Amino acid sequence: xxLTLKIWxxxxxxxxxxxxxxxxxxxxxxxxxxxxxDILNDELIMKGDEPVAxxxxxxxxxxxxxxxxxxxxxHGPDRGVTTCQLHMRMFKDGDTxxxxxxxxxxxxxxxxxxxxxxxxxxxxxxxxxxxxxxxxNTIDANTIPVNKKDADDAFDAAACIGCGACxxxxxxxxxxxxxxxxxxxxxxxxxGKIEATDRVLNMVSQMDAEGFGNCTNTGACEVECPKGISLxxxxxxxxxxxxxxxxx
Amino acid sequence: xxxxxxxxxxxxxxxxMALSGLFLMLFLAQHFFINMTSVFSADTFNSISHFMGNNxxxxxxxxxxxxxGVVFHFIMGFVxxxxxxxxxxxxxxxxxxxxNSSWASRNMIVSGSVVLAFIALHFYDFWFPEMVYKYVxxxxxxxxxxxxxxxxxxxxxxxxxxxxxxxxxxxxxxWHGFNSSFQSVGFNNKYSRSLHKxxxxxxxxxxxxxxxxxxxxxxxx
Numbered sequence: 001x002x003l004t005l006k007i008w009x010x011x012x013x014x015x016x017x018x019x020x021x022x023x024x025x026x027x028x029x030x031x032x033x034x035x036x037x038d039i040l041n042d043e044l045i046m047k048g049d050e051p052v053a054x055x056x057x058x059x060x061x062x063x064x065x066x067x068x069x070x071x072x073x074x075h076g077p078d079r080g081v082t083t084c085q086l087h088m089r090m091f092k093d094g095d096t097x098x099x100x101x102x103x104x105x106x107x108x109x110x111x112x113x114x115x116x117x118x119x120x121x122x123x124x125x126x127x128x129x130x131x132x133x134x135x136x137n138t139i140d141a142n143t144i145p146v147n148k149k150d151a152d153d154a155f156d157a158a159a160c161i162g163c164g165a166c167x168x169x170x171x172x173x174x175x176x177x178x179x180x181x182x183x184x185x186x187x188x189x190x191x192g193k194i195e196a197t198d199r200v201l202n203m204v205s206q207m208d209a210e211g212f213g214n215c216t217n218t219g220a221c222e223v224e225c226p227k228g229i230s231l232x233x234x235x236x237x238x239x240x241x242x243x244x245x246x247x248x
Numbered sequence: 249x250x251x252x253x254x255x256x257x258x259x260x261x262x263x264x265m266a267l268s269g270l271f272l273m274l275f276l277a278q279h280f281f282i283n284m285t286s287v288f289s290a291d292t293f294n295s296i297s298h299f300m301g302n303n304x305x306x307x308x309x310x311x312x313x314x315x316x317g318v319v320f321h322f323i324m325g326f327v328x329x330x331x332x333x334x335x336x337x338x339x340x341x342x343x344x345x346x347x348n349s350s351w352a353s354r355n356m357i358v359s360g361s362v363v364l365a366f367i368a369l370h371f372y373d374f375w376f377p378e379m380v381y382k383y384v385x386x387x388x389x390x391x392x393x394x395x396x397x398x399x400x401x402x403x404x405x406x407x408x409x410x411x412x413x414x415x416x417x418x419x420x421x422x423w424h425g426f427n428s429s430f431q432s433v434g435f436n437n438k439y440s441r442s443l444h445k446x447x448x449x450x451x452x453x454x455x456x457x458x459x460x461x462x463x464x465x466x467x468x469x
Binding site: 019245 | 328337340345431437
């Protein structure tokens with residue numbers, strides 16, 4: 001395959017960026033998107049140019065590290081996959097592909113396609129945990145009976161890998177799907193109920209402080225989420241939040 | 249939790265938008281049913297309009313609440329839209345919004361602005377003259393005037409066209425707004441699929457019903 005890549009290049013966080021065009025040839029349809037970028041970077045290095053910086057880690061679709069806004073969609077045109085599992089067979093010979101970083105005020109660009117998603121970490125620190133004594137006397141979680149539906153829903157919510165595709169896809173740069181998944185995975189389980197009130201209030205407060213936009217229920221986040229996190233979680237968080245506000 | 253923190257929170261604003269939207273949809277439904285009577289019976293329309301226009305509960309309790317609801321919904325809509333735009337200072341060079349969301353959901357501010365302009369025209373046409381008739385000129389009660397006032401407004405093809413276009417945009421606003429309101433207040437469960445169908449039906453039947461009423465009076469004056 002012969003392709004034209006239009007890639008966002010930005011030297012550092014303070015520099016102004018721009019789209020730069022790169023022609024690339026001999027791309028196999030079975031290559032992953034990141035392998036295609038690896039080949040581009042090899043070529044750039046051979047020519048003495050600066051390679052394109054992009055995030056990646058496990059390349060198995062489970063770490064949440066890779067990002068990229070490809071041809072106008074987070075993680076590209078495929079569904080239920082991260083960029084590392086997007087394959088070049090999703091494109092045609094001769095295509096022009098736009099590759100941009102995830103855009104949001106709360107995800108500032110560090111370099112080229114790499115963005116700082118530590119705002120997600122700070123939201124997690126604000127309440128995305130349960131306080132358990134781990135000094136050797138921890139009770140086996142399986143000894144606490146959990147309703148099957150709640151267990152399944154909690155597990156589905158916990159599948160969120162925190163990649164930020166929801167923020168990137170949302171026209172408002174809202175982080176509601178991510179925060180809702182993290183709130184839900186605990187709110188549904190008995191271990192999480194004890195701190196439920198503080199958790200949702202603190203996580204939403206941190207989310208707002210980070211400068212994410214407001215959710216307007218377009219549903220783009222759910223469609224683009226590589227882990228299929230449902231909007232049902234956002235409705236649950238809204239209920240949790242209003243109920244916690246009344247208690248608090 | 250401090251009340252100020254609650255008022256500033258994104259979720260509280262979202263729930264407030266949803267509740268005001270749900271209230272406005274209730275109002276829209278009753279307005280639709282009353283107006284529809286004008287197609288079938290001038291007398292029925294006159295007597296309901298006379299009741300609504302002179303009942304103290306409707307005039308001095310429900311009407312002010314409605315006006316506050318409308319003003320709140322629009323102001324909050326613009327405030328949230330401004331904040332949401334500022335959450336992405338640099339736009340994408342290529343964005344494929346149609347791949348993951350409906351036009352109606354992405355353009356609520358556009359459809360809402362058209363509906364706001366329509367409300368201004370509607371107030372100019374009906375509400376202000378009605379207030380002047382009753383409370384400034386203090387005219388005597390006339391139970392039979394309402395049907396003629398309605399029908400003569402739609403003699404104008406320009407006004408009829410403006411109303412019809414506005415209702416099309418209202419339909420798009422409701423297409424997303426109805427179901428979005430329920431999602432915002434936390435209603436998402438096994439009944440949601442049926443509710444979505446009801447929402448789409450509401451978004452079609454009510455605005456297109458209003459268009460039918462406008463066209464009916466235009467062609468039957």
